[in-house]
Amino acid sequence: MEFELAKWIMNPFVLMFVAVFTGMMFGKIKFGKFNFGVSGTLFTGLLFGWVVVKYAKGFVEGDDYFSAAQSFLGKGIIPKDFFYLFLILFVATVGLLASKDIGAVLKKYGLKFVLLGVIITFAGAATTYGMTIFTTKVLNSDSTPYEVSGVYTGALTSSPGLAAATETATKHATNLVTEYAEMADDEKAKVLKQLDKDFKVSDYPELTDDMKTKFIQNAEAGIGVGHAIGYPFGVIIVIIAVNFFPKIFRINIEEEQKIFNREMEEARKAGGGREIKETDFDLIALCIAMLFGYTIGRFGVDLGFIGIDQVFSLGSTGGVLVGSLILGYIGKIGPINFRMNSRILGIVRQLSLAFFLAIVGLRYGFKVFDALAGSGVILAVVGLVVGLVAMMVGFLVGKYIFKINWIMLSGAICGGMTSTPGLGAAVDAIGSDDPAAGYGATYPFALLGMVLFTIILHGLPM
Numbered sequence: 001m002e003f004e005l006a007k008w009i010m011n012p013f014v015l016m017f018v019a020v021f022t023g024m025m026f027g028k029i030k031f032g033k034f035n036f037g038v039s040g041t042l043f044t045g046l047l048f049g050w051v052v053v054k055y056a057k058g059f060v061e062g063d064d065y066f067s068a069a070q071s072f073l074g075k076g077i078i079p080k081d082f083f084y085l086f087l088i089l090f091v092a093t094v095g096l097l098a099s100k101d102i103g104a105v106l107k108k109y110g111l112k113f114v115l116l117g118v119i120i121t122f123a124g125a126a127t128t129y130g131m132t133i134f135t136t137k138v139l140n141s142d143s144t145p146y147e148v149s150g151v152y153t154g155a156l157t158s159s160p161g162l163a164a165a166t167e168t169a170t171k172h173a174t175n176l177v178t179e180y181a182e183m184a185d186d187e188k189a190k191v192l193k194q195l196d197k198d199f200k201v202s203d204y205p206e207l208t209d210d211m212k213t214k215f216i217q218n219a220e221a222g223i224g225v226g227h228a229i230g231y232p233f234g235v236i237i238v239i240i241a242v243n244f245f246p247k248i249f250r251i252n253i254e255e256e257q258k259i260f261n262r263e264m265e266e267a268r269k270a271g272g273g274r275e276i277k278e279t280d281f282d283l284i285a286l287c288i289a290m291l292f293g294y295t296i297g298r299f300g301v302d303l304g305f306i307g308i309d310q311v312f313s314l315g316s317t318g319g320v321l322v323g324s325l326i327l328g329y330i331g332k333i334g335p336i337n338f339r340m341n342s343r344i345l346g347i348v349r350q351l352s353l354a355f356f357l358a359i360v361g362l363r364y365g366f367k368v369f370d371a372l373a374g375s376g377v378i379l380a381v382v383g384l385v386v387g388l389v390a391m392m393v394g395f396l397v398g399k400y401i402f403k404i405n406w407i408m409l410s411g412a413i414c415g416g417m418t419s420t421p422g423l424g425a426a427v428d429a430i431g432s433d434d435p436a437a438g439y440g441a442t443y444p445f446a447l448l449g450m451v452l453f454t455i456i457l458h459g460l461p462m
Contacts, residue, residue, distance in 0.1 A: 006065040010056055010072040012079060019045040019358035037428040039239045041354045042421065045361020046232065046368055049077055053366035078359045084316055086359065087420060090352035091320045092290045093345045094423065096338060098436035099328020100276075104267030105408065105437040112402040113412055113441040119397055120416030121156065121449030124390035125457055128152035131382045143226075143378055144194050146173070146219045149457050150226020151379050155234035155386040158418040158450045165223045165454045173219035177212040181205070194218055229376050230383035232364040237387040238422030242410050243429045245395060251406050253430060260407040260434060276331035281344045285327075285336045293323025317420055318443055325440045346433070353424040360421060390417060404438075411435025415442030418450060 008014055020041050027040025036043065056069040063069075106113075132148040146169050153165050176191055183191070185201045192199035195215055207215070246253050297319020314322060327338045370376060394413045398404045404412065407430060414422035415438060426435040 004065075006059075007068055009052060010065075010068060012075075012077070012082065015048060015052060015362055016078065016082070016355060016358055019048050019362055020354050022048075023358055023361075024354060036239075036243075037425075038350060038354050039357060039421075039425045039428065041358040042235065042239065042361045045358040046365040047361075049362040049365020050369040051365075052362075053077065076363050077365075078362050083356070083359050083363065086352045086356040088290055088294065088316055088320050090349060090356050090424065091317055091420060092286060092293065092324045093349040093352065094427065094433055094436040095293070095321045095324025095440060096286070096289060096328040096340060097342055097345050097349065097433035098440065099325045100331075100339065102325050102329050102437050102440065104264050106441055108263060108267055109402075109404060109408060109412075109438070109441065112398075112404060113415075113438065114445045116394060116398055116402065116404075116412050117416045117442040117445030118449045120390050120394040120413070121446050121453055123393035124152055124156050124386050124417075125453035127386045127389040128155075128382070129457060131385060135378055135382065143376075144218070144222045146194075146222030147226040147379055148382055149454070150223035151230035151382045152226075152386055152457065153223075153450065153454060154227035154230025155237075155383040156390060156417050156419070156446075156450060157231055157234045157238075157421070158447065165227070165457075166220055168455045168457075169219045169223045170216060173216045177207055177215050180207050180212075191215065225376075226379055228364060228367045229379045230386070232360070232368045233380055233383035234387045234417070235360060235419065235421045237384055238391065238414060238417055238419045239425040241388075241391050241395075242414065242422060242426040245410075246406065246429075249395075249399070253406065256406040257430070257432065257434075260405045263405065276337070276339045278339045278341055279337040280341045282337050282340055285338045285340070286348075288336065289324045289327050289338060290320055292327060293320030295319070296323045314444060314447065317418075318447055321436075321440050321443060325437075342433070349427075349433070353428075357421055357424065387417070407432070407434045408438035411438030411440075412442040415439035416446045418443060418446050 023041025023044035024038070025040075026044055027036045027038055029035055029040075053073065056072050059066045059069040128149060128151065131151075132145050135143055135148060136145060149169070150165055180188060180191060188201045188204075191207075192201065192204060195211060195218070204211070245251065294316060297314045297316050299319075300313040313319075327333075331337070331339050367376075368380075391413055394416045395409070398409045398412060399406070410426040410430060411423060411434070414420075414426055414435070423436060423439045426439075427433055
């Protein structure tokens with residue numbers, strides 16, 4: 001009998017099962033009156049992700065399992081297909097669960113969610129710009145402005161933002177190297193520092209083609225590094241915030257839930273909802289909702305009409321959420337019923353969320369621990385600051401200016417942060433799927449804000 005321990009350890013299925021099993025156990029541990037619940041899988045995933053990457057990197061060329069380790073690392077620990085599968089499944093079930101009240105929610109809060117999505121992403125962008133200036137000019141950090149701006153998309157966990165940041169960083173870097181010869185010496189020095197800190201302006205009055213190519217590649221890579229470091233910290237700050245904000249600001253969740261239920265009942269009576277008899281479970285309807293939403297997410301809108309060379313789309317997450325909300329609100333099309341038993345859908349939701357959060361942890365664990373132990377600590381701090389400021393602004397504006405009920409606001413803040421893991425934590429902390437309606441109403445406008453502000457960031461002097 002043979003058993004290849006190394007391949008077993010580096011098997012994505014083994015890692016997912018172990019991270020979910022231990023994470024659910026950890027999530028049950030009480031810290032006073034608080035426990036992490038399903039979010040515990042994120043933290044065990046982070047730990048196992050760090051451990052297994054260190055293990056895989058220990059194999060050198062010539063070792064029996066070197067090729068397997070390189071393949072494992074090249075796939076990002078857990079193949080991204082698993083990431084998207086559980087993400088789509090989670091978002092679809094949440095959307096269907098929250099859909100019956102979406103009409104009432106939009107009728108009551110409508111424009112407030114639009115503004116909140118823009119305000120949160122703007123606050124994150126403004127903080128990122130301030131941190132870029134602070135880290136590069138005051139702290140004289142080795143981190144590049146591209147890395148810091150990449151943290152913005154990571155801290156707000158936005159894949160569309162990452163795509164926009166990468167594209168605009170490439171254009172920004174190309175313009176810089178093209179204009180290098182006409183720059184003042186201090187500006188040239190900034191460019192050279194991003195190539196090699198030991199380069200002197202006097203030695204390079206002009207850049208070679210190879211240096212120009214390397215600078216552009218470094219800019220693109222910097223966005224990716226910043227995003228990878230900022231992402232897990234953005235997830236962590238949202239999960240902690242949705243659990244602790246009610247305690248810090250003395251919000252009575254039970255009372256808020258009663259108020260929300262009363263408001264939704266009144267809105268439904270006024271014609272904001274549709275009563276349709278539920279079925280136990282309809283796999284066909286669930287698959288149609290995911291297919292419909294995924295297709296919506298593929299459509300892009302060219303923003304050239306407002307002077308921005310960028311295509312905006314909802315992506316997988318936004319498309320599936322919007323599609324599920326639409327079909328769930330319609331309720332029934334012929335024999336296909338999109339209104340399903342909430343207990344059964346809730347089980348599917350918890351299963352998919354547990355695996356989704358575990359995969360996030362496994363894929364980014366090594367970045368978190370390496371950042372905390374090395375030069376990436378400044379970028380990690382930037383991610384925490386950006387995420388915290390954006391959330392605080394969203395909370396204060398939503399709660400005290402817009403007067404949005406916490407049940408809806410918790411989801412709207414996560415939508416403004418484009419944080420699907422945060423939505424899972426909000427749903428888990430509140431004990432109902434009601435926050436998803438606020439998330440779905442805010443998310444599309446936050447995505448648009450992410451794209452716009454990411455492009456603007458790279459147009460500002462750094």
